[in-house]
Amino acid sequence: xxxxxxxxxxxxxxxxxxxxxxxxxxxxxxxxxxxxxxxxxxxxxxxxxxxxxxxxxxxxxxxxxxxxxxxxxxxxxxxxxxxxxxxxxxxxxxxxxxxxxxxxxxxxxx
Amino acid sequence: xxxxxxxxxxxxxxxxxxxxxxxxxxxxxxxxxxxxxxxxxxxxxxxxxxxxxxxxxxxxxxxxxxxxxxxxxxxxxxxxxxxxxxxxxxxxxxxxxxxxxxxxxxxxxxxxxxxxxxxxxxxxxxxxxxxxxxxxxxxxxxxxxxxxxxxxxxxxxxxxxxxxxxxxxxxxxxxxxxxxxxxxxxxxxxxxxxxxxxxxxxxxxxxxxxxxxxxxxxxxxxxxxxxxxxxxxxxxxxxxxxxxxxxxxxxxxxxxxxxxxxxxxxxxxxxxxxxxxxxxxxxxxxxxxxxxxxxxxxxxxxxxxxxxxxxxxxxxxxxxxxxxxxxxxxxxxxxxxxxxxxxxxxxxxxxxxxxxxxxxxxxxxxxxxxxxxxxxxxxxxxxxxxxxxxxxxxxxxxxxxxxxxxxxxxxxxxxxxxxxxxxxxxxxxxxxxxxxxxxxxxxxxxxxxxxxxxxxxxxxxxxxxxxxxxxxxxxxxxxxxxxxxxxxxxxxxxxxxxxxxxxxxxxxxxxxxxxxxxxxxxxxxxxxxxxxxxxxxxxxxxxxxxxxxxxxxxxxxxxxxxxxxxxxxxxxxxxxxxxxxxxxxxxxxxxxxxxxxxxxxxxxxxxxxxxxxxxxxxxxxxxxxxxxxxxxxxxxxxxxxxxxxxxxxxxxxxxxxxxxxxxxxxxxxxxxxxxxxxxxxxxxxxxxxxxxxxxxxxxxxxxxxxxxxxxxxxxxxxxxxxxxxxxxxxxxxxxxxxxxxxxxxxxxxxxxxxxxxxxxxxxxxxxxxxxxxxxxxxxxxxxxxxxxxxxxxxxxxxxxxxxxxxxxxxxxxxxxxxxxxxxxxxxxxxxxxxxxxxxxxxxxxxxxxxxxxxxxxxxxxxxxxxxxxxxxxxxxxxx
Numbered sequence: 001x002x003x004x005x006x007x008x009x010x011x012x013x014x015x016x017x018x019x020x021x022x023x024x025x026x027x028x029x030x031x032x033x034x035x036x037x038x039x040x041x042x043x044x045x046x047x048x049x050x051x052x053x054x055x056x057x058x059x060x061x062x063x064x065x066x067x068x069x070x071x072x073x074x075x076x077x078x079x080x081x082x083x084x085x086x087x088x089x090x091x092x093x094x095x096x097x098x099x100x101x102x103x104x105x106x107x108x109x110x
Numbered sequence: 111x112x113x114x115x116x117x118x119x120x121x122x123x124x125x126x127x128x129x130x131x132x133x134x135x136x137x138x139x140x141x142x143x144x145x146x147x148x149x150x151x152x153x154x155x156x157x158x159x160x161x162x163x164x165x166x167x168x169x170x171x172x173x174x175x176x177x178x179x180x181x182x183x184x185x186x187x188x189x190x191x192x193x194x195x196x197x198x199x200x201x202x203x204x205x206x207x208x209x210x211x212x213x214x215x216x217x218x219x220x221x222x223x224x225x226x227x228x229x230x231x232x233x234x235x236x237x238x239x240x241x242x243x244x245x246x247x248x249x250x251x252x253x254x255x256x257x258x259x260x261x262x263x264x265x266x267x268x269x270x271x272x273x274x275x276x277x278x279x280x281x282x283x284x285x286x287x288x289x290x291x292x293x294x295x296x297x298x299x300x301x302x303x304x305x306x307x308x309x310x311x312x313x314x315x316x317x318x319x320x321x322x323x324x325x326x327x328x329x330x331x332x333x334x335x336x337x338x339x340x341x342x343x344x345x346x347x348x349x350x351x352x353x354x355x356x357x358x359x360x361x362x363x364x365x366x367x368x369x370x371x372x373x374x375x376x377x378x379x380x381x382x383x384x385x386x387x388x389x390x391x392x393x394x395x396x397x398x399x400x401x402x403x404x405x406x407x408x409x410x411x412x413x414x415x416x417x418x419x420x421x422x423x424x425x426x427x428x429x430x431x432x433x434x435x436x437x438x439x440x441x442x443x444x445x446x447x448x449x450x451x452x453x454x455x456x457x458x459x460x461x462x463x464x465x466x467x468x469x470x471x472x473x474x475x476x477x478x479x480x481x482x483x484x485x486x487x488x489x490x491x492x493x494x495x496x497x498x499x500x501x502x503x504x505x506x507x508x509x510x511x512x513x514x515x516x517x518x519x520x521x522x523x524x525x526x527x528x529x530x531x532x533x534x535x536x537x538x539x540x541x542x543x544x545x546x547x548x549x550x551x552x553x554x555x556x557x558x559x560x561x562x563x564x565x566x567x568x569x570x571x572x573x574x575x576x577x578x579x580x581x582x583x584x585x586x587x588x589x590x591x592x593x594x595x596x597x598x599x600x601x602x603x604x605x606x607x608x609x610x611x612x613x614x615x616x617x618x619x620x621x622x623x624x625x626x627x628x629x630x631x632x633x634x635x636x637x638x639x640x641x642x643x644x645x646x647x648x649x650x651x652x653x654x655x656x657x658x659x660x661x662x663x664x665x666x667x668x669x670x671x672x673x674x675x676x677x678x679x680x681x682x683x684x685x686x687x688x689x690x691x692x693x694x695x696x697x698x699x700x701x702x703x704x705x706x707x708x709x710x711x712x713x714x715x716x717x718x719x720x721x722x723x724x725x726x727x728x729x730x731x732x733x734x735x736x737x738x739x740x741x742x743x744x745x746x747x748x749x750x751x752x753x754x755x756x757x758x759x760x761x762x763x764x765x766x767x768x769x770x771x772x773x774x775x776x777x778x779x780x781x782x783x784x785x786x787x788x789x790x791x792x793x794x795x796x797x798x799x800x801x802x803x804x805x806x807x808x809x810x811x812x813x814x815x816x817x818x819x820x821x822x823x824x825x826x827x828x829x830x831x832x833x834x835x836x837x838x839x840x841x842x843x844x845x846x847x848x849x850x851x852x853x854x855x856x857x858x859x860x861x862x863x864x865x866x867x868x869x870x871x872x873x874x875x876x877x878x879x880x881x882x883x884x885x886x887x888x889x890x891x892x893x894x895x896x897x898x899x900x901x902x903x904x905x906x907x908x909x910x911x912x913x914x915x916x917x918x919x920x921x922x923x924x925x926x927x928x929x930x931x932x933x934x935x936x937x938x939x940x941x942x943x944x945x946x947x948x949x950x951x952x953x954x955x956x957x958x959x960x961x962x963x964x965x966x967x968x969x970x971x972x973x974x975x976x977x978x979x980x981x982x983x984x985x986x987x988x989x
Contacts, residue, residue, distance in 0.1 A: 027137075027140065027141075028137060028140075028141050029140065029141040029144040029145060032141075033148075046168065047141065047145070047166050047167045047168065048167050048168035048169065048170065048172070048173030048176075049168070049173060049176060051134065051137065051138065051141075051173060051176075051177045052173065052176035052177045052179070052180045053180070055134075055177045055180040055181060056180035058119065059116055059119045059120070059180060059181060059182055060116065061115035061116060061119075074140065074143075075136070075140075076137075076140050077133065077136070077137045077140075
């Protein structure tokens with residue numbers, strides 16, 4: 001497995017899950033796939049621990065879950081963003097942008 | 111809103127953990143399937159794909175654990191597991207479970223039962239609206255102690271006018287009426303009150319109206335308000351009762367209203383009231399200023415404190431004392447809440463009981479902690495292994511606390527069941543005179559109390575083993591077991607348990623012992639006359655039939671003669687009151703035949719009696735003569751005095767022929783005889799100075815009769831009662847009771863106190879004995895190997911026994927010393943329940959200390975002897 005894959009920064013997984021779910025409701029595996037797809041496989045999601053995050057976000061009320069049949073006729077648990085989740089995503093995104101900008105400025109310093 | 115959805119989530123996780131679990135499994139299985147499918151599409155064989163998918167996913171157990179933690183119910187799940195574990199281990203050890211749940215149930219049950227009585231009698235507020243604002247106002251001489259129920263109508267009227275602290279102030283008193291019915295006269299209890307009193311108590315009419323100020327005016331038609339119960343029982347709930355007339359003492363009273371059910375006067379006196387009538391005097395009439403025959407109650411205005419009312423009333427009292435010095439100068443004013451007045455003396459008794467059961471519960475807890483520790487020593491290895499395997503020390507502590515909690519909850523449930531049985535038993539056995547007993551029952555306060563006890567017990571049970579476990583290093587626990595190092599010497603926690611059990615049991619036994627000695631001091635009462643063959647009854651003449659005192663006296667004399675004529679009657683006498691029957695009336699007395707300084711003479715109790723009373727009772731006349739039929743209404747006014755009064759007024763002189771002046775009665779009388787003092791029933795009370803005068807010179811429609819019989823007095827009760835009614839069918843006569851019965855009635859209260867504390871302390875005594883035995887035998891058992899080695903090496907058995915017994919004797923000694931200190935502190939609280947014995951009575955203390963010491967000795971002797979008989983070989987093989 002590639003050593004060029006970047007480890008997830010602690011705490012960012014929740015934000016990425018919220019973001020991915022804001023595009024469309026999805027099951028756990030789908031979330032995992034989508035994050036790796038969009039990041040062009042640069043981000044490696046720890047598949048097992050994804051579920052602890054999903055359950056925690058559900059408990060917080062930012063996402064909700066429901067069972068639905070997939071296109072392949074399999075029953076799967078889907079997760080969808082809630083209103084509260086949208087607000088939370090906005091906040092986390094703003095926080096991330098400030099952080100990233102600050103890190104950029106330091107790295108760009110000569 | 112977030113907390114709502116979050117709580118719902120947690121609730122679902124708590125209630126449906128199985129479902130959450132299944133859903134998680136399915137979700138993860140789906141994930142693996144999709145991953146494998148993806149990998150297979152990329153060219154892996156199905157078998158490889160599944161394996162690779164699993165690798166990608168990681169350790170499923172760990173992920174599941176993490177996901178469960180995300181549910182936020184870890185604590186609850188741990189608790190569930192601990193409870194399950196505890197129940198399983200209790201099932202495996204049923205003797206321990208049953209013994210501890212039962213003893214705890216007993217302790218908690220007894221506490222709950224007593225507390226529900228305390229709650230109903232002392233804590234719950236009285237059944238009046240604004241009960242907490244109802245205050246009793248009472249005039250008392252500054253040096254008088256005890257409950258006080260006296261106020262004069264003009265003073266109360268002035269208070270009401272001048273005070274701002276009270277929004278209503280009223281007075282009342284009890285009054286017996288004779289009600290004319292088709293079946294003859296019937297005694298009824300009336301409450302004579304001012305209309306304001308009904309306002310103070312917040313009464314409402316169920317029908318008609320309440321008393322009004324104009325009902326008090328003299329010359330108006332007399333009116334009466336019936337209580338609900340009396341209206342139902344006497345008049346069958348007649349809806350047309352309003353406006354009808356009832357005849358009381360031969361006078362017509364118009365029924366103007368019926369009170370609502372439960373509107374009863376405060377339970378200050380024991381008699382239930384049947385009807386209310388207005389106080390028929392002008393409260394402004396100055397001649398009543400010194401007539402303090404009433405109970406005054408006031409309702410504080412909202413927001414006024416009792417202290418503020420006290421200050422204001424003290425100012426008003428000083429004003430009134432200045433304005434009416436003759437009537438008021440000597441009198442102080444006391445304000446107490448009605449609750450305190452009603453509950454009065456019972457408070458000490460009930461709190462003493464509560465304290466006693468509390469001590470029993472503490473001993474129970476100590477015993478169960480003891481059992482748990484005994485179990486612990488077998489589990490140290492288990493806990494050590496769990497700790498060594500990396501169990502969180504907080505989790506272990508939580509587990510121990512959970513065990514304690516499960517035991518405590520089971521014990522409380524058993525206790526609640528027991529309390530339901532014990533409370534009615536207590537009420538049925540309790541002596542008369544405890545107010546509000548009918549209001550006792552289980553309510554939320556009682557349940558909260560029981561729950562509090564359970565929490566207390568949980569802490570004791572959980573923390574006792576914890577105190578040991580936290581000292582425990584896993585390695586040590588394991589190693590110790592293997593090496594069989596001696597442990598369990600009688601020190602530390604075990605020693606503390608023995609000491610505290612002995613101390614607590616001693617305190618209880620001292621209390622019970624003091625009450626028992628107090629009880630026997632009543633049994634030893636010697637009134638100075640023969641108590642056998644004596645009957646006492648009270649007779650009340652129909653006043654409408656016998657209106658003048660001559661007619662009344664004639665009837666009284668006829669009744670006495672008729673009883674005297676019955677076969678088996680030796681002698682008969684009459685008195686307004688006497689030892690153990692009736693009350694007493696106070697006056698102030700001066701030597702000489704004219705008024706002295708008002709309010710200056712000594713206080714004296716007076717009685718009206720008939721000739722032959724002292725002969726019938728059996729009290730010798732020491733000097734002078736008894737009254738004779740010649741001491742009639744027209745003859746010179748005479749009196750007899752008891753020895754104490756003679757000594758008080760004329761020390762060393764012959765009182766016969768001397769004159770006295772009675773302040774309240776406003777009369778001078780000449781002493782013709784002196785009788786022997788009758789020692790009071792209460793051994794601590796002094797003999798009061800007493801004066802007696804002939805009923806012929808002071809005739810009332812009511813008197814006690816004392817009958818001396820030649821045979822069994824009980825056989826004469828029926829013939830006497832029949833004969834009285836033959837003479838006068840409208841006579842209200844109480845059924846004759848033997849004097850022994852009067853004494854027995856007096857003993858009900860002290861006997862109850864003695865028995866109840868006796869039972870508690872017996873339980874405590876047994877628990878303490880079992881506890882000491884348990885601790886000592888456990889410590890001996892832990893030392894079996896050591897003892898075996900020493901015996902094998904030639905140590906004398908006696909020395910082994912001596913050593914084991916010696917260490918527990920030291921502990922028992924410490925317990926006894928602490929217990930004596932504790933008893934000295936606590937016994938002061940029951941001082942008012944003790945008569946004829948000091949709260950520091952050395953006999954009781956010494957006896958109890960010795961008894962506990964012997965028990966501690968025996969409890970340790972048994973396991974010590976057993977240990978010394980141990981076969982050294984067996985003991986070495988044992989571990």
